[in-house]
Amino acid sequence: MSIIEIISRSHVDWKQELPKQFPIIRFPGASVYTAEADFGTVCVQRYEGTNYHMDYSIFSLQQQIDLAGTVTESGLYTRIVLSGLVRQKLDGSFLIQRKNQFLLFKTPFNNFTSLNYSAKLHICFEAFFSLPLIQELFDLFPALKLLFDRKEFVPGPIKLHSPIHVDIETHNIVNKVLKCPYEKDLRTHYFDSRVRDLLFNLLVQASNTNPVDNDPDDFEMAAIRNAQDLISADIKNHFQVPELLGQTRFKVLFKKIFNMGPYEYLQQQRMIKAKELLEQGMQVKEVAALTGYRLTRFINAFRNYYGTTPGSLLRKPK
Known part of the structure:
Protein backbone atom coordinates (compact mmCIF):
# COMPACT_ATOMS: atom_id res chain seq x y z
CA MET A 1 0.00 0.00 0.00
CA LYS A 179 -22.50 11.11 1.60
CA CYS A 180 -22.53 11.45 -2.19
CA PRO A 181 -25.82 9.92 -3.43
CA TYR A 182 -24.67 9.45 -7.02
CA GLU A 183 -22.96 6.61 -8.83
CA LYS A 184 -20.45 6.10 -11.63
CA ASP A 185 -20.22 8.99 -14.13
CA LEU A 186 -22.47 11.32 -12.18
CA ARG A 187 -20.45 10.70 -9.02
CA THR A 188 -17.28 11.57 -10.93
CA HIS A 189 -18.79 14.87 -12.07
CA TYR A 190 -20.09 15.54 -8.56
CA PHE A 191 -16.70 14.95 -6.92
CA ASP A 192 -14.90 16.99 -9.60
CA SER A 193 -17.16 19.89 -8.69
CA ARG A 194 -17.00 19.46 -4.91
CA VAL A 195 -13.20 19.19 -4.84
CA ARG A 196 -12.97 22.54 -6.65
CA ASP A 197 -15.40 24.01 -4.12
CA LEU A 198 -13.22 22.64 -1.32
CA LEU A 199 -9.98 24.05 -2.74
CA PHE A 200 -11.54 27.45 -3.37
CA ASN A 201 -13.08 27.60 0.09
CA LEU A 202 -9.83 26.65 1.85
CA LEU A 203 -7.88 29.26 -0.11
CA VAL A 204 -10.43 31.93 0.79
CA GLN A 205 -10.08 31.07 4.47
CA ALA A 206 -6.29 30.88 4.30
CA SER A 207 -5.96 34.23 2.49
CA ASN A 208 -8.84 36.06 4.21
CA THR A 209 -9.95 37.34 0.80
CA ASN A 210 -12.82 36.34 -1.44
CA PRO A 211 -12.01 37.05 -5.09
CA VAL A 212 -15.63 36.63 -6.16
CA ASP A 213 -17.03 39.41 -4.01
CA ASN A 214 -17.05 41.67 -7.07
CA ASP A 215 -20.37 41.85 -8.86
CA PRO A 216 -20.66 39.92 -12.16
CA ASP A 217 -20.14 41.80 -15.40
CA ASP A 218 -22.59 41.65 -18.32
CA PHE A 219 -20.90 38.63 -19.91
CA GLU A 220 -20.96 36.68 -16.64
CA MET A 221 -24.59 37.59 -16.01
CA ALA A 222 -25.51 36.35 -19.49
CA ALA A 223 -23.68 33.05 -18.84
CA ILE A 224 -25.43 32.58 -15.51
CA ARG A 225 -28.86 33.33 -16.96
CA ASN A 226 -28.15 30.94 -19.81
CA ALA A 227 -27.22 28.25 -17.30
CA GLN A 228 -30.46 28.90 -15.44
CA ASP A 229 -32.43 28.50 -18.67
CA LEU A 230 -30.59 25.27 -19.58
CA ILE A 231 -31.28 23.71 -16.18
CA SER A 232 -34.94 24.73 -16.21
CA ALA A 233 -35.46 23.49 -19.77
CA ASP A 234 -34.23 19.94 -19.12
CA ILE A 235 -34.56 18.97 -15.47
CA LYS A 236 -34.34 15.27 -16.33
CA ASN A 237 -30.76 15.54 -17.60
CA HIS A 238 -28.27 14.68 -14.85
CA PHE A 239 -25.20 15.24 -16.96
CA GLN A 240 -25.84 18.73 -18.19
CA VAL A 241 -25.24 20.38 -14.84
CA PRO A 242 -21.57 19.43 -14.25
CA GLU A 243 -20.73 20.93 -17.64
CA LEU A 244 -21.88 24.28 -16.25
CA LEU A 245 -19.56 24.07 -13.26
CA GLY A 246 -16.17 24.49 -14.87
CA GLN A 247 -15.32 27.87 -13.35
CA THR A 248 -15.25 28.51 -9.63
CA ARG A 249 -16.32 32.11 -10.08
CA PHE A 250 -19.33 30.98 -12.09
CA LYS A 251 -20.46 28.59 -9.36
CA VAL A 252 -20.09 31.13 -6.58
CA LEU A 253 -21.80 33.87 -8.58
CA PHE A 254 -24.68 31.51 -9.36
CA LYS A 255 -25.11 30.90 -5.65
CA LYS A 256 -24.78 34.61 -4.91
CA ILE A 257 -27.55 35.48 -7.38
CA PHE A 258 -29.97 32.60 -6.69
CA ASN A 259 -28.99 31.89 -3.06
CA MET A 260 -28.28 28.28 -4.04
CA GLY A 261 -25.80 26.38 -6.19
CA PRO A 262 -26.63 24.92 -9.63
CA TYR A 263 -27.20 21.44 -8.18
CA GLU A 264 -29.56 22.82 -5.55
CA TYR A 265 -31.34 24.86 -8.21
CA LEU A 266 -31.80 21.74 -10.35
CA GLN A 267 -33.28 19.88 -7.38
CA GLN A 268 -35.63 22.77 -6.64
CA GLN A 269 -36.89 22.80 -10.23
CA ARG A 270 -37.38 19.04 -10.15
CA MET A 271 -39.37 19.20 -6.92
CA ILE A 272 -41.58 22.03 -8.18
CA LYS A 273 -42.32 20.09 -11.37
CA ALA A 274 -42.87 16.85 -9.47
CA LYS A 275 -45.43 18.45 -7.16
CA GLU A 276 -47.23 19.95 -10.14
CA LEU A 277 -47.43 16.58 -11.94
CA LEU A 278 -48.57 14.73 -8.82
CA GLU A 279 -51.33 17.27 -8.23
CA GLN A 280 -52.47 16.59 -11.79
CA GLY A 281 -52.91 12.92 -10.85
CA MET A 282 -49.82 11.43 -12.48
CA GLN A 283 -48.47 8.26 -10.85
CA VAL A 284 -45.39 8.49 -8.62
CA LYS A 285 -43.27 6.15 -10.74
CA GLU A 286 -43.97 8.16 -13.88
CA VAL A 287 -43.20 11.46 -12.14
CA ALA A 288 -39.90 10.07 -10.89
CA ALA A 289 -38.86 9.13 -14.43
CA LEU A 290 -39.88 12.51 -15.86
CA THR A 291 -37.86 14.39 -13.25
CA GLY A 292 -34.68 12.32 -13.63
CA TYR A 293 -34.89 10.05 -10.58
CA ARG A 294 -35.06 6.37 -9.84
CA LEU A 295 -38.20 5.67 -7.81
CA THR A 296 -36.64 5.13 -4.37
CA ARG A 297 -34.35 8.12 -4.67
CA PHE A 298 -37.25 10.28 -5.87
CA ILE A 299 -39.37 9.36 -2.84
CA ASN A 300 -36.49 10.21 -0.48
CA ALA A 301 -35.70 13.48 -2.27
CA PHE A 302 -39.37 14.50 -2.26
CA ARG A 303 -39.72 13.71 1.45
CA ASN A 304 -36.57 15.66 2.30
CA TYR A 305 -37.78 18.66 0.31
CA TYR A 306 -41.48 18.78 1.23
CA GLY A 307 -41.58 16.82 4.49
CA THR A 308 -44.08 14.33 3.09
CA THR A 309 -44.17 11.48 0.59
CA PRO A 310 -45.24 11.96 -3.04
CA GLY A 311 -47.95 9.37 -2.54
CA SER A 312 -49.60 11.57 0.09
CA LEU A 313 -50.41 14.16 -2.59
CA LEU A 314 -52.20 11.53 -4.66
CA ARG A 315 -54.30 10.49 -1.66
CA LYS A 316 -55.46 14.02 -0.83
CA PRO A 317 -59.10 14.69 -1.73
CA LYS A 318 -59.70 17.04 -4.63
Whole structure:
Protein backbone atom coordinates (compact mmCIF):
# COMPACT_ATOMS: atom_id res chain seq x y z
CA MET A 1 0.00 0.00 0.00
CA SER A 2 1.41 3.40 -0.99
CA ILE A 3 -0.97 5.73 0.86
CA ILE A 4 0.76 5.82 4.26
CA GLU A 5 3.41 3.86 6.11
CA ILE A 6 3.27 3.06 9.82
CA ILE A 7 6.96 3.53 10.52
CA SER A 8 6.69 2.74 14.23
CA ARG A 9 5.92 -0.89 13.32
CA SER A 10 8.27 -3.17 11.40
CA HIS A 11 5.49 -4.94 9.53
CA VAL A 12 1.82 -4.16 9.00
CA ASP A 13 -0.67 -6.17 6.93
CA TRP A 14 -3.15 -4.08 4.96
CA LYS A 15 -6.50 -5.51 3.90
CA GLN A 16 -8.87 -4.05 1.34
CA GLU A 17 -11.95 -4.20 3.53
CA LEU A 18 -13.67 -2.09 6.18
CA PRO A 19 -12.92 -2.87 9.84
CA LYS A 20 -15.61 -4.85 11.61
CA GLN A 21 -15.32 -3.70 15.21
CA PHE A 22 -16.48 -0.10 14.85
CA PRO A 23 -18.92 1.69 12.57
CA ILE A 24 -17.48 3.75 9.74
CA ILE A 25 -18.85 5.84 6.90
CA ARG A 26 -18.35 4.16 3.53
CA PHE A 27 -16.74 6.75 1.26
CA PRO A 28 -18.58 6.23 -2.06
CA GLY A 29 -16.32 5.02 -4.86
CA ALA A 30 -13.20 4.94 -2.68
CA SER A 31 -10.68 2.13 -2.27
CA VAL A 32 -10.39 0.77 1.28
CA TYR A 33 -7.19 -0.06 3.20
CA THR A 34 -7.35 -1.37 6.77
CA ALA A 35 -4.61 -2.42 9.19
CA GLU A 36 -5.31 -4.00 12.59
CA ALA A 37 -2.69 -4.86 15.21
CA ASP A 38 -1.82 -4.29 18.88
CA PHE A 39 -1.76 -0.52 18.30
CA GLY A 40 -5.42 -0.53 17.25
CA THR A 41 -7.07 -0.08 13.86
CA VAL A 42 -6.25 2.21 10.95
CA CYS A 43 -8.66 2.55 8.03
CA VAL A 44 -7.95 4.75 5.01
CA GLN A 45 -10.45 5.21 2.18
CA ARG A 46 -9.10 6.93 -0.92
CA TYR A 47 -10.92 8.28 -3.94
CA GLU A 48 -8.70 8.94 -6.97
CA GLY A 49 -9.94 11.65 -9.30
CA THR A 50 -8.44 13.49 -12.25
CA ASN A 51 -5.81 15.87 -10.84
CA TYR A 52 -6.77 15.17 -7.22
CA HIS A 53 -7.36 12.53 -4.62
CA MET A 54 -9.28 12.52 -1.33
CA ASP A 55 -8.66 10.40 1.77
CA TYR A 56 -11.03 9.69 4.65
CA SER A 57 -9.02 8.15 7.49
CA ILE A 58 -10.01 6.77 10.88
CA PHE A 59 -7.52 5.78 13.58
CA SER A 60 -8.85 3.89 16.60
CA LEU A 61 -5.70 3.60 18.70
CA GLN A 62 -4.52 1.80 21.80
CA GLN A 63 -0.93 3.03 21.40
CA GLN A 64 0.83 5.95 19.77
CA ILE A 65 1.84 5.37 16.16
CA ASP A 66 4.08 7.30 13.79
CA LEU A 67 3.06 7.65 10.17
CA ALA A 68 5.06 8.58 7.10
CA GLY A 69 3.82 9.53 3.66
CA THR A 70 5.33 11.08 0.56
CA VAL A 71 3.77 13.40 -2.02
CA THR A 72 6.02 13.63 -5.07
CA GLU A 73 3.75 15.64 -7.37
CA SER A 74 3.58 19.43 -7.41
CA GLY A 75 0.39 20.79 -5.89
CA LEU A 76 -1.36 21.52 -2.60
CA TYR A 77 -2.19 19.11 0.21
CA THR A 78 -4.69 19.71 2.99
CA ARG A 79 -5.62 17.87 6.15
CA ILE A 80 -8.87 18.60 7.99
CA VAL A 81 -9.01 17.09 11.48
CA LEU A 82 -12.58 16.00 12.19
CA SER A 83 -11.82 14.31 15.51
CA GLY A 84 -8.78 13.89 17.74
CA LEU A 85 -5.45 15.66 17.53
CA VAL A 86 -2.56 15.44 15.06
CA ARG A 87 1.07 16.44 15.56
CA GLN A 88 2.79 17.41 12.31
CA LYS A 89 6.58 17.53 12.22
CA LEU A 90 7.86 20.76 10.66
CA ASP A 91 11.47 21.98 10.61
CA GLY A 92 12.45 19.76 13.52
CA SER A 93 9.51 20.75 15.72
CA PHE A 94 5.91 19.60 15.97
CA LEU A 95 2.89 21.64 14.93
CA ILE A 96 -0.30 20.65 16.73
CA GLN A 97 -3.46 20.47 14.66
CA ARG A 98 -6.65 20.13 16.68
CA LYS A 99 -10.22 19.07 15.95
CA ASN A 100 -11.98 21.21 13.32
CA GLN A 101 -8.75 22.77 12.08
CA PHE A 102 -7.12 22.54 8.66
CA LEU A 103 -3.70 23.16 7.13
CA LEU A 104 -2.52 23.68 3.56
CA PHE A 105 0.92 22.57 2.34
CA LYS A 106 2.72 23.09 -0.93
CA THR A 107 4.01 19.82 -2.36
CA PRO A 108 6.13 17.84 -3.11
CA PHE A 109 7.24 16.92 0.38
CA ASN A 110 8.08 14.03 2.65
CA ASN A 111 5.37 14.09 5.26
CA PHE A 112 5.92 12.83 8.81
CA THR A 113 2.97 12.76 11.18
CA SER A 114 2.66 11.55 14.76
CA LEU A 115 -0.80 10.79 16.07
CA ASN A 116 -1.21 11.61 19.75
CA TYR A 117 -2.34 8.47 21.54
CA SER A 118 -4.02 10.39 24.39
CA ALA A 119 -7.10 10.71 22.19
CA LYS A 120 -8.44 7.29 21.28
CA LEU A 121 -10.15 8.23 18.04
CA HIS A 122 -8.71 10.32 15.21
CA ILE A 123 -10.67 11.12 12.06
CA CYS A 124 -9.15 13.11 9.20
CA PHE A 125 -10.24 14.19 5.75
CA GLU A 126 -7.30 14.88 3.46
CA ALA A 127 -7.06 16.00 -0.14
CA PHE A 128 -4.34 16.54 -2.71
CA PHE A 129 -4.87 19.08 -5.50
CA SER A 130 -2.44 18.79 -8.41
CA LEU A 131 -0.99 21.78 -10.24
CA PRO A 132 -3.37 21.67 -13.26
CA LEU A 133 -6.31 21.98 -10.87
CA ILE A 134 -4.67 24.80 -8.92
CA GLN A 135 -3.83 26.71 -12.09
CA GLU A 136 -7.55 27.22 -12.66
CA LEU A 137 -7.46 29.60 -9.68
CA PHE A 138 -4.29 31.56 -10.48
CA ASP A 139 -6.28 34.54 -11.79
CA LEU A 140 -8.34 34.65 -8.59
CA PHE A 141 -5.39 34.16 -6.23
CA PRO A 142 -2.28 35.89 -7.70
CA ALA A 143 -0.22 35.02 -4.61
CA LEU A 144 -0.83 31.36 -5.37
CA LYS A 145 0.74 31.74 -8.80
CA LEU A 146 3.77 33.44 -7.26
CA LEU A 147 4.14 30.54 -4.83
CA PHE A 148 4.31 27.98 -7.63
CA ASP A 149 6.53 30.19 -9.79
CA ARG A 150 9.30 29.91 -7.20
CA LYS A 151 12.17 27.92 -8.67
CA GLU A 152 14.34 27.36 -5.63
CA PHE A 153 14.15 24.08 -3.77
CA VAL A 154 12.65 24.30 -0.31
CA PRO A 155 13.08 21.14 1.79
CA GLY A 156 10.00 19.77 3.51
CA PRO A 157 6.45 21.08 3.36
CA ILE A 158 5.75 24.77 2.93
CA LYS A 159 3.14 25.64 5.53
CA LEU A 160 0.87 28.26 4.01
CA HIS A 161 -0.62 29.32 7.34
CA SER A 162 -1.13 28.34 10.96
CA PRO A 163 -3.99 25.92 11.71
CA ILE A 164 -7.33 27.53 10.89
CA HIS A 165 -10.73 26.53 12.22
CA VAL A 166 -12.89 24.98 9.53
CA ASP A 167 -15.94 27.03 8.60
CA ILE A 168 -19.45 25.64 8.14
CA GLU A 169 -19.20 25.71 4.35
CA THR A 170 -16.10 23.50 4.40
CA HIS A 171 -17.81 21.06 6.76
CA ASN A 172 -20.78 20.95 4.41
CA ILE A 173 -18.55 20.20 1.41
CA VAL A 174 -16.83 17.34 3.24
CA ASN A 175 -20.18 15.91 4.34
CA LYS A 176 -21.53 16.12 0.78
CA VAL A 177 -18.49 14.24 -0.49
CA LEU A 178 -18.75 11.48 2.12
CA LYS A 179 -22.50 11.11 1.60
CA CYS A 180 -22.53 11.45 -2.19
CA PRO A 181 -25.82 9.92 -3.43
CA TYR A 182 -24.67 9.45 -7.02
CA GLU A 183 -22.96 6.61 -8.83
CA LYS A 184 -20.45 6.10 -11.63
CA ASP A 185 -20.22 8.99 -14.13
CA LEU A 186 -22.47 11.32 -12.18
CA ARG A 187 -20.45 10.70 -9.02
CA THR A 188 -17.28 11.57 -10.93
CA HIS A 189 -18.79 14.87 -12.07
CA TYR A 190 -20.09 15.54 -8.56
CA PHE A 191 -16.70 14.95 -6.92
CA ASP A 192 -14.90 16.99 -9.60
CA SER A 193 -17.16 19.89 -8.69
CA ARG A 194 -17.00 19.46 -4.91
CA VAL A 195 -13.20 19.19 -4.84
CA ARG A 196 -12.97 22.54 -6.65
CA ASP A 197 -15.40 24.01 -4.12
CA LEU A 198 -13.22 22.64 -1.32
CA LEU A 199 -9.98 24.05 -2.74
CA PHE A 200 -11.54 27.45 -3.37
CA ASN A 201 -13.08 27.60 0.09
CA LEU A 202 -9.83 26.65 1.85
CA LEU A 203 -7.88 29.26 -0.11
CA VAL A 204 -10.43 31.93 0.79
CA GLN A 205 -10.08 31.07 4.47
CA ALA A 206 -6.29 30.88 4.30
CA SER A 207 -5.96 34.23 2.49
CA ASN A 208 -8.84 36.06 4.21
CA THR A 209 -9.95 37.34 0.80
CA ASN A 210 -12.82 36.34 -1.44
CA PRO A 211 -12.01 37.05 -5.09
CA VAL A 212 -15.63 36.63 -6.16
CA ASP A 213 -17.03 39.41 -4.01
CA ASN A 214 -17.05 41.67 -7.07
CA ASP A 215 -20.37 41.85 -8.86
CA PRO A 216 -20.66 39.92 -12.16
CA ASP A 217 -20.14 41.80 -15.40
CA ASP A 218 -22.59 41.65 -18.32
CA PHE A 219 -20.90 38.63 -19.91
CA GLU A 220 -20.96 36.68 -16.64
CA MET A 221 -24.59 37.59 -16.01
CA ALA A 222 -25.51 36.35 -19.49
CA ALA A 223 -23.68 33.05 -18.84
CA ILE A 224 -25.43 32.58 -15.51
CA ARG A 225 -28.86 33.33 -16.96
CA ASN A 226 -28.15 30.94 -19.81
CA ALA A 227 -27.22 28.25 -17.30
CA GLN A 228 -30.46 28.90 -15.44
CA ASP A 229 -32.43 28.50 -18.67
CA LEU A 230 -30.59 25.27 -19.58
CA ILE A 231 -31.28 23.71 -16.18
CA SER A 232 -34.94 24.73 -16.21
CA ALA A 233 -35.46 23.49 -19.77
CA ASP A 234 -34.23 19.94 -19.12
CA ILE A 235 -34.56 18.97 -15.47
CA LYS A 236 -34.34 15.27 -16.33
CA ASN A 237 -30.76 15.54 -17.60
CA HIS A 238 -28.27 14.68 -14.85
CA PHE A 239 -25.20 15.24 -16.96
CA GLN A 240 -25.84 18.73 -18.19
CA VAL A 241 -25.24 20.38 -14.84
CA PRO A 242 -21.57 19.43 -14.25
CA GLU A 243 -20.73 20.93 -17.64
CA LEU A 244 -21.88 24.28 -16.25
CA LEU A 245 -19.56 24.07 -13.26
CA GLY A 246 -16.17 24.49 -14.87
CA GLN A 247 -15.32 27.87 -13.35
CA THR A 248 -15.25 28.51 -9.63
CA ARG A 249 -16.32 32.11 -10.08
CA PHE A 250 -19.33 30.98 -12.09
CA LYS A 251 -20.46 28.59 -9.36
CA VAL A 252 -20.09 31.13 -6.58
CA LEU A 253 -21.80 33.87 -8.58
CA PHE A 254 -24.68 31.51 -9.36
CA LYS A 255 -25.11 30.90 -5.65
CA LYS A 256 -24.78 34.61 -4.91
CA ILE A 257 -27.55 35.48 -7.38
CA PHE A 258 -29.97 32.60 -6.69
CA ASN A 259 -28.99 31.89 -3.06
CA MET A 260 -28.28 28.28 -4.04
CA GLY A 261 -25.80 26.38 -6.19
CA PRO A 262 -26.63 24.92 -9.63
CA TYR A 263 -27.20 21.44 -8.18
CA GLU A 264 -29.56 22.82 -5.55
CA TYR A 265 -31.34 24.86 -8.21
CA LEU A 266 -31.80 21.74 -10.35
CA GLN A 267 -33.28 19.88 -7.38
CA GLN A 268 -35.63 22.77 -6.64
CA GLN A 269 -36.89 22.80 -10.23
CA ARG A 270 -37.38 19.04 -10.15
CA MET A 271 -39.37 19.20 -6.92
CA ILE A 272 -41.58 22.03 -8.18
CA LYS A 273 -42.32 20.09 -11.37
CA ALA A 274 -42.87 16.85 -9.47
CA LYS A 275 -45.43 18.45 -7.16
CA GLU A 276 -47.23 19.95 -10.14
CA LEU A 277 -47.43 16.58 -11.94
CA LEU A 278 -48.57 14.73 -8.82
CA GLU A 279 -51.33 17.27 -8.23
CA GLN A 280 -52.47 16.59 -11.79
CA GLY A 281 -52.91 12.92 -10.85
CA MET A 282 -49.82 11.43 -12.48
CA GLN A 283 -48.47 8.26 -10.85
CA VAL A 284 -45.39 8.49 -8.62
CA LYS A 285 -43.27 6.15 -10.74
CA GLU A 286 -43.97 8.16 -13.88
CA VAL A 287 -43.20 11.46 -12.14
CA ALA A 288 -39.90 10.07 -10.89
CA ALA A 289 -38.86 9.13 -14.43
CA LEU A 290 -39.88 12.51 -15.86
CA THR A 291 -37.86 14.39 -13.25
CA GLY A 292 -34.68 12.32 -13.63
CA TYR A 293 -34.89 10.05 -10.58
CA ARG A 294 -35.06 6.37 -9.84
CA LEU A 295 -38.20 5.67 -7.81
CA THR A 296 -36.64 5.13 -4.37
CA ARG A 297 -34.35 8.12 -4.67
CA PHE A 298 -37.25 10.28 -5.87
CA ILE A 299 -39.37 9.36 -2.84
CA ASN A 300 -36.49 10.21 -0.48
CA ALA A 301 -35.70 13.48 -2.27
CA PHE A 302 -39.37 14.50 -2.26
CA ARG A 303 -39.72 13.71 1.45
CA ASN A 304 -36.57 15.66 2.30
CA TYR A 305 -37.78 18.66 0.31
CA TYR A 306 -41.48 18.78 1.23
CA GLY A 307 -41.58 16.82 4.49
CA THR A 308 -44.08 14.33 3.09
CA THR A 309 -44.17 11.48 0.59
CA PRO A 310 -45.24 11.96 -3.04
CA GLY A 311 -47.95 9.37 -2.54
CA SER A 312 -49.60 11.57 0.09
CA LEU A 313 -50.41 14.16 -2.59
CA LEU A 314 -52.20 11.53 -4.66
CA ARG A 315 -54.30 10.49 -1.66
CA LYS A 316 -55.46 14.02 -0.83
CA PRO A 317 -59.10 14.69 -1.73
CA LYS A 318 -59.70 17.04 -4.63
